[in-house]
Amino acid sequence: MKFFADTAEISDIAELAAMGLVDGVTTNPSLILKSGRDILEVTREICAMIDGPVSAEVVSLDADEMIAEGRKLAKIADNIAVKVPLTWAGLKACKVLSGEGHMVNVTLCFSANQALLAAKAGATFISPFVGRLDDINLDGMDLIADIRTIYDNYNFGTQILAASARTVNHISDCALIGADVVTAPPSVLRKLADHPLTDKGLEGFMKDWAKTGQKIL
Numbered sequence: 639m640k641f642f643a644d645t646a647e648i649s650d651i652a653e654l655a656a657m658g659l660v661d662g663v664t665t666n667p668s669l670i671l672k673s674g675r676d677i678l679e680v681t682r683e684i685c686a687m688i689d690g691p692v693s694a695e696v697v698s699l700d701a702d703e704m705i706a707e708g709r710k711l712a713k714i715a716d717n718i719a720v721k722v723p724l725t726w727a728g729l730k731a732c733k734v735l736s737g738e739g740h741m742v743n744v745t746l747c748f749s750a751n752q753a754l755l756a757a758k759a760g761a762t763f764i765s766p767f768v769g770r771l772d773d774i775n776l777d778g779m780d781l782i783a784d785i786r787t788i789y790d791n792y793n794f795g796t797q798i799l800a801a802s803a804r805t806v807n808h809i810s811d812c813a814l815i816g817a818d819v820v821t822a823p824p825s826v827l828r829k830l831a832d833h834p835l836t837d838k839g840l841e842g843f844m845k846d847w848a849k850t851g852q853k854i855l
Contacts, residue, residue, distance in 0.1 A: 639813045640690070642799065642821035646673035646680050648687070650824040655687055662690035664743070664765075664801070664821040666721070667697060678714060685715035691763070693743045695721035696731070704731035712740045719743045719762060724752045729759045736760035743799065750784040757794040763819065768812070769802035778802075779811045786816045806830050 640661035643654050646669040654660040663684050670677050681694045694714065696707040708720035708731060719741035722728040732742045736759070743763040744756040748771060756764045766785060768778025778800075785798055797818035803809055804822075806829050812820045 639817065640819040641827060642691075642693075642819055643827065644669070644801070644803075644821040644823050646670055646675065646684070647824070648680070648683060651684060651687055654824060654827065659827060660688065660690075662692060662719075662819070662821075663688055664693040664721070664799075666693075666695050666745070681711070681718070682714050685717055688717065690717060691719040691741055691743075692717055693719045693721040693745075693763075695745065696723075699723075699725070699727060701727035701730040704728065705734050708735045708740065708742075709738075717741075721745050721765075724748075724756060729755055732756065732759040732761050736762065745801065748781070750781065750788055753781075753785040753796075753798075754788055757789060757792075757796040761796045763797050763799040765799045765801040765821075767802035768800055768808055769804040772804075778808070779815060782812055782815045782817050806832075 641659055642662040642664050643651055643660045644664045646665045651663060673680055685692045694711045696704045698704050698707055704722055704727060711720055712718050720735050721743040722731045724744050724747045728744060732744055736742045741762040743765055744761040745765040747753050747764050747766040753764045766781050771778040771781060782800055789796060799819040799821060800812040800817040801821050803820050803826060809820050809822060
């Protein structure tokens with residue numbers, strides 16, 4: 639499974655990249671706002687740091703304008719994935735942009751039918767939002783499983799990019815089901831290393847080591 643960092647914070651991306659724990663980056667208008675940076679400037683900086691796909695989102699609701707915005711974003715770097723919403727206009731834009739050879743990430747997916755349409759429109763990635771489904775008492779993992787089954791049934795090349803992952807269980811469940819990618823905030827990715835038994839074991843080792851009176855350095 640590939641890990642994408644869902645952030646526009648350069649310091650977080652740099653740390654994860656240095657550890658080999660990030661295969662790409664996803665951004666959206668809310669993350670750009672949080673960063674306080676110009677979208678073109680920060681996206682260009684991220685693309686220079688990461689070899690994998692960097693999703694940059696269009697902001698128009700009109701298909702022709704989405705296409706124009708997508709073309710401009712794609713000029714930032716070769717590893718840009720143009721992010722479009724899963725609307726009828728977004729699907730039109732996806733078809734045109736993917737046909738021009740651009741990577742396209744179709745976002746805000748909440749049903750298997752939507753995912754099927756995105757694959758037919760040539761999406762590189764489909765982004766089902768598991769956390770937001772959980773918010774309305776639906777199981778986001780059911781959607782991941784349904785999309786995996788449909789895509790496998792027909793050998794669609796669109797990659798399942800599980801988004802809105804808010805917990806470590808979201809990530810492990812997506813991996814078990816077979817999502818191609820999960821995108822999560824850096825804080826959630828860091829929590830993958832946490833376990834109370836690891837902490838307890840390390841505490842015991844440190845106490846015993848102190849009793850030896852030894853040093854390594």
